[in-house]
Amino acid sequence: MADSTLWWLLAGALVALELLTGTFYLLMLALGAAAGALVAHAGAAHTAQIVVAALVGLGAVLGWTWLKRRRPGDPSVRAQRSVNLDVGELVQVDAWQTDGTAQVKYRGAVWTAVLPAGATPEPGTHRVTELVGSRLLVEKV
Incomplete structure (x- = not known):
């Protein structure tokens, strides 16, 4: 099985798990897995795939957390x-x-x-x- 297929399966599993749990952060990690799949399609090594997936996933999670904290809270x-x-x-x-x-x-x-x-x-x-x-x-x- 190709590396990109594994990354796409991981992304799909994270999206499915997000639908079951309702946490938005799993979608951000799924973005990282999709980025890993795209890098795998480009023919990069395993290490590069993991690094890109980790950086994109972490960046998405940190970006979402930052945006959420800037928003005013919901009324009581x-x-x-x-x-x-x-x-x-x-x-x-x-x-x-x-x-x-x-x-x-x-x-x-x-x-x-x-x-x-x-x-x-x-x-x-x-x-x-x-x-x-x-x-x-x-x-x-």
């Missing part, structure tokens, strides 16, 4: 209205305490409201943006 699941029906509701804050919390009446009970980091505490109407444990994360309307 706790901040999605489809998961938590409290998100988007309005509450009235009469006064903020010195620790940055406020007691608000919401849904017939007293809740603790908190502000996001850096926000200035002001009394008035606030919108619930997220439920963090038993606390309402709110923002001024």
Whole structure:
């Protein structure tokens, strides 16, 4: 069996394994295996095939990791209205305490409201943006 055939089989196996596991990094390694196959088609030695496959696979994995870290993270699941029906509701804050919390009446009970980091505490109407444990994360309307 030709070297290139082995590289193509490895690339196909990595793609199939990626479909079973759902990790995107196996696709990057499959790119490395495909690069090894192309080098094998060109008639390069075994060492050159392995080096090219390793460099392309590693480069693809590092590139994908770098791109992923530059992207802003997905919003918290706790901040999605489809998961938590409290998100988007309005509450009235009469006064903020010195620790940055406020007691608000919401849904017939007293809740603790908190502000996001850096926000200035002001009394008035606030919108619930997220439920963090038993606390309402709110923002001024």
